[in-house]
Amino acid sequence: MTLRRADAQHIVHALRLGTVPHRGLEHYAVGQAREFGVLQEELASVASGHSRLKAVRGGYGSGKTFVISRLAEEALSQRFVVSQVVLNRAGYSLHSLERLYQGVMQQLRAKGTEGNALASILDRWVSAAEEYAVEVQNVPEDDEGALRHAVGKRIEVLLQEVVRERPSFAAALRAY
Known part of the structure; x- marks a missing residue:
């Protein structure tokens, strides 16, 4: 090597x-x-x-x-998303799961991204919805209004299960 x-x-x-x-x-x-x-x-x-x-x-x-x-x-080389958080450093502990989760999300890394990968992951998710609208639903790329509407509908379909399990997380994804 x-x-x-x-x-x-x-x-x-x-x-x-x-x-x-x-x-x-x-x-x-x-x-x-x-x-x-x-x-x-x-x-x-x-x-x-x-x-x-x-x-x-x-x-x-x-x-x-x-x-x-x-x-x-x-x-990372196998295309996983990873996060490393050391317990008892910077306030991360099993006694404060909200703080621990925050640390996990802040430390997300993915291959090909620098720093926090969450924004990149969400951008890829929205891009996949756009590709679906254009390639599967044949929405013209240059019709911004129709594309925005089709992407919104596709995201709602993708969020249906999330809404049942974690409505506040689904609301955060919608807002993004």
Whole structure:
């Protein structure tokens, strides 16, 4: 596996700061093959439609952040959306689920996005509704009023299940 110069510089810079780099971790990962293998199996299970929750626990310096960052990197390469939130840092804890959820949403990452991926995900969702209106419903792209109406109707269809389960979330998506 070839190490790109930009990745090497990113790794060295992060290590100088005492943090785990966001990419290129496979170039210097040693001694965690067993743990990483278990997590890759969990990732494969999720990819096949199952849900999983896995907590990683260990002493200071045992490599928790490193192995989770490496798993996030692997998940991103498989087109997953990932979020990493450290409990008890910046007020994130299981005792404040609203704050924890806020942290999860703020830390969302997706392949090809920089920073918070939520806006990008929502933009892709709206774009998919627009493509559906143009390609399936044959709405002319240059008829802005008709396109806006068709996209709104398509979004309402997509939100029907969300409305039943989480009406306030559906309202937030509509507003976006």
